[in-house]
Amino acid sequence: MTSPLRTDSTTRAPVKVQAPGKINIHLGVGGANDEGYHELATVFQALNLGETLTLVPGGTGSIIVQGRYGDSAVPADATNLARRAVDVLIAALEVDRDVDVLRDIDIVIDKQVPVAGGMGGGSADAAAALVGAAHLVGGVAEDVLHDCAVAVGADVAFLLHGGTAIGRGRGEKLSPVLTRGTFHWVMATSARQLPTRDVYARFDELHPAPGPAEVPDQVLKALAAGDPDTLAESASNYLTEAAVSFLPEIAEVMEAGRAAGALLPLLSGSGPTIGFLARDAHHALDLAVLLQATRGVNEALRATGPAPGAHVVDSR
The missing domain is CATH 3.30.70.890 (GHMP kinase, C-terminal domain)
Structure with a gap:
């Protein structure tokens, strides 16, 4: 799988990102490990029913949720998965890079994936936030984005890449699946x-x-x-x-x-x-x-x- 994006310079212009929802075409579940996580063997498929996020630098750190499901119980504080994803990326990069552009961004979420329905809407928000934040700081290596995605949630890693893939472990160990047609x-x-x-x-x-x-x-x-x-x-x-x-x-x-x-x-x-x-x-x-x-x-x-x-x- 290739890196979702790689740019050459930082920017303070707003960036709009789209990320898909998902369905588990197959979900095999094994026993739980010592940490309480179940071993999975799942086939993810990304769906065109997705989320759109706009990241606006120079704001107040606000989260605005709108769209078809904007009136749902989506948190607008530090527990929001999009905000958590940005915070995780800041922590991963701030030792070696200037990430001040990410500290005060506003995040506007156009919510088009049903909330709490098993379709990965919150994970899509996190994936979109990671890609948008990576763009704002001039690009981030694929392995760093993947690790940040897994730190937020197992489904987030798949939604960075989309398509169809087998997910093992908690779903974060991905292998692309050949898929023909729609x-x-x-x-x-x-x-x-x-x-x-x-x-x-x-x-x-x-x-x-x-x-x-x-x-x-x-x-x-x-x-x-x-x-x-x-x-x-x-x-x-x-x-x-x-x-x-x-x-x-x-x-x-x-x-x-x-x-x-x-x-x-x-x-x-x-x-x-x-x-x-x-x-x-x-x-x-x-x-x-x-x-x-x-x-x-x-x-x-x-x-x-x-x-x-x-x-x-x-x-x-």
């Missing part, structure tokens, strides 16, 4: 939330001695062939049973999607959002209309993947 998804969101920690704890209760986390070969073959039907036969999410035990309506929505013709209902991350795989754009539109009228579905959003990772779109 995959069409309908993301059915819920008005409810599922804390990730609780879902993993329930997984441990249900599977006290889990086997190894694996990615089936058929998943990779289906992606390489651009074959949604084969993908639907082989992809799964090991956390589904645990999530359903908290929110039984997840199973009901999955069944409704199958009845409406979806090739595959797939819990996104630890949920509660469900991704429904469609054959093509027309099929996705039909699914979205039917799912929008389904009890337990808050919104039915069409998305496609793979999408590019975090990248600068404007810097004047």
